[in-house]
Amino acid sequence: NAGVTQTPKFRILKIGQSMTLQCAQDMNHNYMYWYRQDPGMGLKLIYYSVGAGITDKGEVPNGYNVSRSTTEDFPLRLELAAPSQTSVYFCASSYDPSGYEQYFGPGTRLTVT
Amino acid sequence: GNSVTQMEGPVTLSEEAFLTINCTYTATGYPSLFWYVQYPGEGLQLLLKATKADDKGSNKGFEATYRKETTSFHLEKGSVQVSDSAVYFCALNTGNQFYFGTGTSLTVIP
Numbered sequence: 001n002a003g004v005t006q007t008p009k010f011r012i013l014k015i016g017q018s019m020t021l022q023c024a025q026d027m028n029h030n031y032m033y034w035y036r037q038d039p040g041m042g043l044k045l046i047y048y049s050v051g052a053g054i055t056d057k058g059e060v061p062n063g064y065n066v067s068r069s070t071t072e073d074f075p076l077r078l079e080l081a082a083p084s085q086t087s088v089y090f091c092a093s094s095y096d097p098s099g100y101e102q103y104f105g106p107g108t109r110l111t112v113t
Numbered sequence: 114g115n116s117v118t119q120m121e122g123p124v125t126l127s128e129e130a131f132l133t134i135n136c137t138y139t140a141t142g143y144p145s146l147f148w149y150v151q152y153p154g155e156g157l158q159l160l161l162k163a164t165k166a167d168d169k170g171s172n173k174g175f176e177a178t179y180r181k182e183t184t185s186f187h188l189e190k191g192s193v194q195v196s197d198s199a200v201y202f203c204a205l206n207t208g209n210q211f212y213f214g215t216g217t218s219l220t221v222i223p
Contacts, residue, residue: 042215104156
């Protein structure tokens with residue numbers, strides 16, 4: 001049982017490049033989330049999904065896209081990277097948000113220069 | 114709307130000191146409340162939780178009580194250790210989303 005896994009751990013992008021951050025969980029959780037954490041700040045929700053084929057925007061969705069074709073995977077796509085997207089990105093999953101905790105991946109540290 | 118307000122840090126304590134980190138919340142409905150801990154370079158880990166009013170969550174010597182009347186969920190530990198040095202996040206869940214505070218950095222010195 002690996003929990004929530006994320007790849008890559010680190011990445012440096014040039015302005016305007018694109019990339020996909022991978023996230024997978026093996027706990028059969030329906031709910032999955034993407035957050036960004038800026039230095040000294042809390043977590044901000046980018047997108048979330050309540051099940052395969054269903055996604056919804058969070059607080060800061062601009063510049064990102066997601067898809068959820070399977071229960072296990074929830075990739076986050078960055079198009080046209082900008083310096084403002086420099087951050088640490090965390091993926092999380094939950095069995096049921098009502099009373100159940102989230103399980104977090106180890107994070108991806110992204111720098112856009 | 115839903116939000117969590119946490120005590121500003123950083124907090125520095127000597128080993129064996131008493132710890133309190135304040136957390137208050139605003140929420141519609143009846144949220145569940147959580148404390149998460151983040152060690153350097155890692156993701157967040159659940160520390161404890163409470164799902165209804167007057168519940169007390171506890172783990173590893175940490176405790177927090179869900180106080181509906183004061184909309185609070187303060188984290189306490191009677192005697193901190195160097196290994197407790199980390200960032201602590203208060204969070205609430207209502208509906209499909211979780212809402213996090215900004216985090217409180219704790220450093221415990223020997």
